[in-house]
Structure formats: C-alpha cells, structure tokens
Amino acid sequence: MQVLMGPGELAERMAAGQRTVLLDVRWALGQDTGHRDYLAGHLPGAVYVDLETELAAPGSPEHGRHPLPEARDFAAAVERWGIHPSDTVVAYDAVGGTSAARAWWLLRDAGMDRVFLLDGGLQAWQEAGGELDTGEVNAEPGTWEPTPGAMPVIDADAAASFAPEGVLLDARAGERYRGEVEPVDPRPGHIPGARSAPTVGNLDTAGRFLPAGALLSRFAEIEPELAGGGDDGGSSGLGAPAVAVYCGSGVSAAHEIAALEIAGVRAALYPGSYSQFSSDPDREVATGNEA
Numbered sequence: 001m002q003v004l005m006g007p008g009e010l011a012e013r014m015a016a017g018q019r020t021v022l023l024d025v026r027w028a029l030g031q032d033t034g035h036r037d038y039l040a041g042h043l044p045g046a047v048y049v050d051l052e053t054e055l056a057a058p059g060s061p062e063h064g065r066h067p068l069p070e071a072r073d074f075a076a077a078v079e080r081w082g083i084h085p086s087d088t089v090v091a092y093d094a095v096g097g098t099s100a101a102r103a104w105w106l107l108r109d110a111g112m113d114r115v116f117l118l119d120g121g122l123q124a125w126q127e128a129g130g131e132l133d134t135g136e137v138n139a140e141p142g143t144w145e146p147t148p149g150a151m152p153v154i155d156a157d158a159a160a161s162f163a164p165e166g167v168l169l170d171a172r173a174g175e176r177y178r179g180e181v182e183p184v185d186p187r188p189g190h191i192p193g194a195r196s197a198p199t200v201g202n203l204d205t206a207g208r209f210l211p212a213g214a215l216l217s218r219f220a221e222i223e224p225e226l227a228g229g230g231d232d233g234g235s236s237g238l239g240a241p242a243v244a245v246y247c248g249s250g251v252s253a254a255h256e257i258a259a260l261e262i263a264g265v266r267a268a269l270y271p272g273s274y275s276q277f278s279s280d281p282d283r284e285v286a287t288g289n290e291a
Contacts, residue, residue, distance in 0.1 A: 005116035022046035041132035064276035065249035082139025092118035105254035110146030152268035163193025166242035179287030189285035202259035215263035246270035
C-alpha cells in the first residue's frame with residue numbers, strides 16, 4: 001500500500017478539486033508551539049491536529065507517555081477533521097513526518113486505506129512553490145467512522161520476549177538506546193534484544209524518505225534477515241522474521257513502521273514503548289550495543 005504522496009501530486013489533486021483532507025500534525029517532544037506555527041502558516045485548507053489530545057490518551061507510568069487514544073475519542077477527532085468515507089487524507093509536519101506518522105498509523109489502524117504522508121512535509125511543499133494560508137481552519141464535521149484494529153500491535157510482555165525469534169527495533173536516537181543519556185524516561189537503556197534503528201536514518205538530508213531499496217538495505221544491514229521482508233508482527237513466519245518497533249512513547253515508532261512498509265516489511269507497533277517499559281521496575285533493561 002502506498003505510504004507517501006509528493007508535493008507535486010498533492011498540488012495536482014488540489015488544483016483539480018479532488019477531495020483531500022490535509023492534517024497539520026506539527027509537534028515535537030518538549031515543545032508546545034505546534035498550533036502557533038500552524039496559525040502562522042499552513043497548507044491551504046489544512047486542519048490542525050493536536051497530537052497530545054487527539055492522537056494519544058493521557059499518559060501515565062503504567063501506559064506510557066502517549067498511549068493510543070480511546071476509540072470514541074479518536075472517532076470524535078476524526079469527525080472534527082472533516083473526513084468522509086471517500087476522502088483521501090494527507091498528513092504532514094515540519095520534521096520529516098516523524099509526528100505526522102502517528103496520524104497516518106492511527107488512520108490506517110482504523111481502516112483508512114487512502115491516507116498518505118506528505119513526503120518532505122511543509123518544507124517540500126514550499127520548495128515546490130506551494131503557498132501557505134494563515135489562521136484556523138474549521139472543517140465541516142466528517143461522516144467516516146473509524147474502526148481500530150487493522151494494524152498489528154504488541155504489548156510489554158511480548159516486547160520483553162520478542163527477540164531472538166523476532167526483530168525488535170528501537171527507533172530512538174542511538175545515545176538513548178545505548179543508555180548514555182535519558183532525558184525523559186525513568187531508566188536509561190533499551191529493551192533487551194532490541195536493535196538500534198534511529199528514525200532519522202529513514203530520511204535523506206532534505207527530510208524526505210529514502211527510496212524503498214535504500215530503506216530495505218538500511219534495515220537489512222541492521223538485521224540481515226530483514227532482506228527477505230517481515231511478517232505481520234506475530235510469531236515468526238517461514239523465511240520472514242516477525243518485526244516490531246518501539247521508541248520513547250510510540251510516536252516516532254510509527255515513522256519507522258511507515259519506512260519499513262515502504263521497504264516492503266510489515267511491522268507491529270509497541271504503543272507503550274520505552275516510557276512504559278522502563279517505568280516497570282520488574283522489567284530488565286539493557287545498556288550498550290546489542291551484538
């Protein structure tokens with residue numbers, strides 16, 4: 001299934017009047033300027049999406065910093081965004097899709113198959129000559145009804161025992177994986193058996209996703225078995241290992257899942273991620289590099 005839409009294709013859709021719901025998902029850990037930045041300039045017609053309140057339930061040590069939203073709350077958000085059953089949805093941000101991917105994953109999980117990430121985000125749109133509008137966009141309420149459950153997920157118990165039969169990828173920065181620094185979570189390190197695969201490695205210097213072949217090569221270098229693809233995140237399949245991804249709180253892990261899908265590898269999400277795992281003192285964590 002296609003993951004990305006380029007700014008040129010999006011501009012053509014908009015010029016032709018094809019219904020396209022644009023979601024502005026500007027967010028960054030420790031910053032609260034997303035809505036202000038949106039008001040100052042966004043793609044024409046884009047609706048602002050608040051990651052903290054619409055793409056996540058309230059955080060807690062037991063569930064992690066960004067648990068998946070409750071189904072009824074997500075349905076209310078989708079209605080506010082103005083999505084109808086036949087719509088095409090394009091999510092974007094200003095950080096290479098690392099926050100917009102959360103909206104992409106949730107909509108895919110809810111059964112939306114015409115949802116894309118704008119490759120290169122806001123910068124690519126502007127570089128292609130796209131104009132920006134200012135102020136708030138309030139969409140007419142949508143009628144599409146999300147039905148969560150289409151995407152594979154694992155829980156903390158499965159994450160703890162995922163390796164070595166499966167491939168567990170840690171999408172955080174390498175220094176956090178190794179336990180050299182830990183700015184937000186209770187204990188430094190990573191889930192034992194996980195391999196380091198920082199999200200930033202999915203992008204080129206312009207903030208666009210690497211081509212499918214380059215992404216597959218990247219993941220195969222981390223784990224050679226991934227050269228043959230991966231199954232749906234359950235038990236290991238014949239010739240294709242199960243693959244799952246986590247990060248700090250389940251946000252950038254969705255970006256890694258998008259990159260893996262571009263490469264032809266299906267992966268599961270661990271929604272609680274390291275923020276949940278490291279909050280449980282009974283769970284072992286590891287430091288340094290895995291062999």
